[in-house]
Amino acid sequence: MQNGSQAQTEKLKLLGEAISRRQIIEASFNGGFLRLAPHQVFVRREALYLAAFNGEKSCRYDEESAFGGYNLAGFSGVSVTDQTSEPLSYFDQAGTRLGDPVLLTIETDVGS
Template structure:
């Protein structure tokens, strides 16, 4: 099992934030759900590094685990988004773990 996968699974279980390298930058994520799509692993997470116009605009993004590097589990906890439903995004996705 990859170190990124293990850290994200722990983050989801403990509702902890993570930092990771993604597209050449470092982002801070609040991971809500881990799922598989066509043999690849993805995490649905709130990108806490993004400037959201309002609290209501905040939504989960989908990040391919293969694209996340140097993932670090932080001690900072988070509250799940009020609109979060613990289900795979698409009907043919496989849910692995959700908060």
């Protein structure tokens, strides 16, 4: 691990583990602390992004507004917790827009 900053490959490894095991992550993001349920890692405009649900975000209307994209460059101190989370019912595995390439995605058990 580098001083105060995780290498991109280490972040991807941890996110891949969290996505495949449906585990919550904790991390610093642009100076704040987040607990997220990661659903997907994708590329947009040559940058890596995490699509995740932030259950601690206060929303006025519905949970969809607590689901967002986070640039991986803003993350540091990423760790995988023992807490698990189920995929959101409205999450589409191809849920990126504008043809963003998907690197990792959560399995939603559709059709099982």
